[in-house]
Amino acid sequence: MGIGFDASFLVIQLLNGLTNAMFIFLIASGLSIIFGVLRILNFAHGSLYMLGAYMTHQCVSVFINSPYRFWLAVLIAPLSVALLGGLIERTLLRRLYRHEELIQLLFTYALVLILGDFARFIWGVDQLSVSRPQILKGAVIIFGQYFPKYNIFIIFLGPCIAFLFWFLMLRTRWGRMIRAAALDRETLGALGINVDRLFTVVFIIGSWLAALGGALVSPVTTIRPGMDVEIIINAFIVVVIGGMGSFWGTFWGALIVGSVYSLGILVFPRLSIIFIYVIMILILITRPWGLLGRPLER
């Protein structure tokens, strides 16, 4: 029980924190992009994440005979939830853009209630699970400690998705339009861009990211009612710390929250959750627009 044990344990904890950070990043990045463009704080984001996990379970059971069932599910489940997100934006959310924030906020909360019961109605209250894909089963040994292969996959996948997204935002026409809309949607509309359609696309992308988070987290957690409201406050914290609407801010915010959770548990098991909120409060007091965000003009 020397230093060596402590150090390797620390590394494993850190890696666990990184894995969690990548999950939170996927979910929070969708929340952040929706806030950045639509200026809506989407409580239902956690519900889309939960639906992503349930749909993954559903797809895995449908393709039970295929060796690639997990990957098929990861492909299909987020797409189906993204479609649902697009449908919600087109038919309902759209009508509330002219209203005040409180109305929009409560509408997304109404969605939390409705989608939560919808999932409970279809999949019941039992805990469901998804097994890891064959290739990522088992563990590797890091400093004498077992660490799941799947978690390593996630730690690599997170930054890949971040870079891919960053590149798409920087280089593609849609990416440029989304960034422009976050800055000044009136001018963008005046330039002849269909801002209505852009909003739908952004909401679909955000929903897809939430559901992708849910799909990827499904092998390492239990899928159950209540996972929607558990995740949403963490996603809010990440987005606030990084800066609402800031893409890389969300990435760093997720890293901070993930590592504080995993390391804080070693140092102050009881205080780590309080510590997270303290960071959130300090950021809001000193830099309400977050670490990497920019102040809203309005």
Place this chain on the structure above:
Amino acid sequence: MSKENWVFIAGLILIAAIPLTGSRFYIFLFTDIMIFGLFAVSLNLLIGYTGLVSFGHAAYFGIGCYTCALLITKANLPFAIAFAATGVFGAAAAVIIGFFCVRLTKIYFAMLTLAFSQIVWAIVFKWNALTGGDTGIYGIDFPKFLDSKIKYFYFVLFIVAVSLVVLRKIVNSPFGRILATIRDNPERTEFIGINVKLFQLIAFIISGFFSAIAGGLFAVFNHSVFPDFCHWPISAEVLIMTLLGGMYNFFGPMVGAGALLYLRLESTSYTEYWPFILGTILCLILFFAPGGIVGFIQDKIVRRGSSK
């Protein structure tokens, strides 16, 4: 006397007559409604009258609950002192939290109130030695002089009625008018030489005070308190009550509390999907009657009156 005053007095008399029915169901339901109604009305002082959307009002309600519960069960203080302390503790927390929150606007204000209330929840949840953590605190008995459900009902009626009278005096006073001006246009209010932040802070403190009073009433009514009372879904629920009843009317939130709690109690005997029902009702209100139930009724009456 204004029409609203008559409605208020008529409502008080009707509610006061409820124990005459002898129905334990209605005594329970209306005690609950009055307590949450007071909570929602005091939240609406911020939302409807000052234009500040607090998403962390569970904090003050929870502080009220735990102040009352801890002072009675752990400090063995008499109920009167414990109950009086709830308001003081709620207001004190609101001074500290509000001081930082009023510096922010809109969504940032909502996020900061949420963060502070989550801290209150986390402390209550984790401080096992004091609060009992997840298990909460049990065995908060009715005080000697209020040893039955009917007596406690009238006590709640008295406290809530007095609180509502005070709150109405506040919103109809020059102070209340300034709050409404701030809600409609904070920049311009600042320009005419009013310290907007100070007025917002005072409204925040008053709101925290009465929310904590509601919490104190609830702790004894429920005989037990849990960390969930400070958790953010309670903040969301009281916001829904406010909007459901109507945030542009003083008694709207009270009506909203009544509607929500009655429907919940009724529906849970038929279905387990109450959240689905609530979400659907909330959507209908948001899309078709943003003024809430009271706003909708007023709209109908005014329209009918003007067409005749």
